[in-house]
Amino acid sequence: MAGERESHDSVRDLLDPRRMLVFAEVARFGSLAGAAQALGWTQPAVAQHVRRLERDTGCTLVVRTSRGVTLTEAGHSLAAHAEAITARLRAARADLSALTDLRAGRVRLSAFPSACATFVPAAIALLWERAPGLDVRLTEAEPDEARRLLAAGDADLAVTFDYDNVPDASTQTARIKLFDDTMLLVVPPAHRLAARSDIDLAAATDQRWIAGCPRCRAHLTAAAAGCGFLPDIRHSTDDYVVTQTLVAAGLGIALLPALALEAARDPRVETVELHRHTPRRVSLTSPPDIPPSPATRALTSALVEITAPRRMRTLPG
Amino acid sequence: MAGERESHDSVRDLLDPRRMLVFAEVARFGSLAGAAQALGWTQPAVAQHVRRLERDTGCTLVVRTSRGVTLTEAGHSLAAHAEAITARLRAARADLSALTDLRAGRVRLSAFPSACATFVPAAIALLWERAPGLDVRLTEAEPDEARRLLAAGDADLAVTFDYDNVPDASTQTARIKLFDDTMLLVVPPAHRLAARSDIDLAAATDQRWIAGCPRCRAHLTAAAAGCGFLPDIRHSTDDYVVTQTLVAAGLGIALLPALALEAARDPRVETVELHRHTPRRVSLTSPPDIPPSPATRALTSALVEITAPRRMRTLPG
DNA sequence: TCGGCATCAAAGCACAGCTTGGGCCCGCTC
DNA sequence: GAGCGGGCCCAAGCTGTGCTTTGATGCCGA
Structure with a gap:
């Protein structure tokens, strides 16, 4: 409640973006009633938005005519920006669904040398076949370094190993056992x-x-x-x-x-x-507490699938 | 009220842009509390917005950590779009103030030939000196054509003349008398x-x-x-x-x-x-009912000022 | 072990903003 | 020329969003 010195160009004195969207519809249809129908609202609701927008900008944005409204120069200027904003919102949603659909996204894998030289490339190839849009990046690192990368947020997933008889200084990490390595x-x-x-x-x-x-x-x-x-x-x-x-x-x-x-x-x-x-235990390690992205989950699946024969082989042993 | 077939990609199922702005602040500060302070809100208000955004997008956007929050990949994607939207809003406001400050804008003038050959260029030069950013466009046209241009929205202002003894078929137009032309x-x-x-x-x-x-x-x-x-x-x-x-x-x-x-x-x-x-009466004619833009007002002033000596000259006559 | 700072959750309240129902004006049609 | 439809406006009312308050938890640094 104290009079904090507020930024002179804060988000608070921006135009209300929802009114911009409404205005974009008005511009598209050339009438308040048309925009209202498109929005599933009544006409006065749209009129109030436009009025508020004119009050906020200090400009006359539309001229009321007998057949709808026509935009002033200021109105055209604002409508262009409003159109750009709706495009951004659509793009935002599209990008997010691309991420969840594995059409985009990045996953950074860390693995120790002999894993890198054996099953890891096959897993990456499998993932790549399923989701060609993914940006999969591999960094070779020994388990301790891998854990550091995970903790620092520089890797999303790591192929690590550990021995039952060697104490493990790992911070809390989620681990999935892949197979036993004789x-x-x-x-x-x-x-x-x-x-x-x-x-x-x-x-x-x-x-x-x-x-x-x-x-x-x-x-x-x-x-x-x-x-x-x-x-x-x-x-x-x-x-x-x-x-x-x-x-x-x-x-x-x-x-x-x-x-x-x-x-x-x-x-x-x-x-x-x-x-x-x-044997030494080969595992997948993830950062603690942060939920894996779709791309990370997909890579996890690929690694689990690729190593399935190795689990078969060592199970009876 | 009937179940109109609605556009499958309406503005209605866009993400709420205000939440995007809030999220941009969260991304900028890396914490809900920081964003809340920037917005002049309390922390739970911001948390609610982020939660709703996560619900609407179906993605986890931030990971709550002990020291604020960190963005997921989806969060970074969304934040980039949100940042673009705030930039657009700023640009929109800037463009509007450029229009009102005469740093930008367009005004289309129509004038009859002898006006074009005498005082009109001087008025345009005067305006140009005052507002170099303006886009002033002149079209030579006799009064009747000028009125047509105004009515069609193809001109913002016209220099016209008329005679008292000739009936005038003009639709309703706002007119300012400039001077009497002997x-x-x-x-x-x-x-x-x-x-x-x-x-x-x-x-x-x-x-x-x-x-x-x-x-x-x-x-x-x-x-x-x-x-x-x-x-x-x-x-x-x-x-x-x-x-x-x-x-x-x-x-x-x-x-x-x-x-x-x-x-x-x-x-x-x-x-x-x-x-x-x-004498014939030389006037400025504007379209009816539509409020003049700042640029149009400025051009009107310039024309009135430039023709002041002519009013002096003809007043006593 | 404690304080600070972050988080979340639930409840309450105010106001934004949509709806309703009125009226006016214009242009078209009969 | 009168009726009608479709655009606009205004004013009032009510619903629901969304912010605040309050209280509790968890992690880090001292």
Whole structure:
């Protein structure tokens, strides 16, 4: 109630846009009665609007004639703007329905490297086939970075992974599990572990290790701890191609997810399945509390559908 | 009241533009409370508008966060249109004030030939000096044609003339008298009437005449009838240059208004003032019932001012 | 743990604005 | 020329939109 210093060009002293729409009808029909009929109103209702508009603008807008009304120069000027406003309103509604009908819209996806190299492109292609108007953008990012993007509003959806045995500092996010990604032991050919099947991590107590990203390294450490040893980590790399090269060179062994090996398999290494080793969980993560846009929902569906075979495959396992 | 088949894309199912304006404020401030303050309202009022807008569009437009609201993709789309609408409203008001401030606008003037050749250009120049933004358009037309233009809405103002002794078939028009235009007898040099001064038309009973436009011809006939004779009209022309050429050639004498002689004076003719001859009345004529636009009023003023000396001159006469 | 600032919800009240019912004026038609 | 239809206006009345008030909740920063 205090006399706030108000902006001298506030929205408050704009012309009432509804009267503009009414005036556009008057201009279109050339009579108050015609406009009234178009609006489903009576004639005095329209007359009141026009009168108010003339009062507000301080201009005579129409001249009453025996057969309807004719616009003055000011009236023509105003009618042109009014017509533009109705066009805008139509365009606004059209744009919104384009968004809901997936004829337009943008969705920014973030995914970790091996997902980007395997099922993500197929999901995007599927979505693109269904909704060619969508603007789908992919950013490669490890889970922690992806969560940061989501929180900052720089991504709408993220393909992430996590391990049951690694604590997760995620803020509250909505997550949909896609599938379990089996962890495989990667060893050089003719390695003593290569021949065996169904071993567990305890068999590798004496090995030198090549670790991955911090999260994967934490998983390795935790898993090894579960088997009662501290892994002897000699090298580190995020890159699953580099990891395999290092293994092939005999610098150590590694634990890699099946997805990474599917993305790029070095023929010079061999893989060993581990007995009852916890897989990594691949999930879709959305920002908390903000409802997904139609485009985001469509991308979510595409990703869920594309990964359906992987859920089948790992379910019995 | 019957269920008229209504247009399937009527103005009635457009989004309420006032809500759009409110939403534009919400988008600008990023919070309902901020928008409310800008509008001079309370926060729930704004919240209601946004809710209604979301209901009408069927889209979630904003996400309520702990620190205000953030717009969804649909919200951004809508806000852009809303911003365009506020811009239109501002532009509409600006255009109207440009019209009233004479920074814009159009005025179409019609004037008879000798007026076009004398004071009309000066009046237009005066107006142009005062209001460079105006679009002033001149059409040369005799009074009857001018009145037709006014009635058809093809002219806003007309410079016309009329004679007291000639009946006027004008529909109702608003008229401002500018000045009296003295009628002069035009004779060849060394004509017997040339030497005399202060004669009246009766002195020219025996002359051959060159008549002008129908209206001027009617005036001549009526004036002659007042003096008891029927003029012997041999030639007719609208053009006052032609008239003087014919007079100079000795084909007859003529009655020309002073304005015509001021516009173009053939040195081979002489003029004689007539005693108590009714002048022609030069006036401004406007369309009936339609209020003049600011530009028309300004042109009217300019014409009145420019012709002030002529009123002075003829007043005592 | 508390205060500030944002949100939402429900109820009440005022005024905008549409309707009704009158009247006038013009132009067309019979 | 008179009747009629269709445009306009005015004044009064009532409905419903829409703003305010009041009260409660939730999250962040101190």
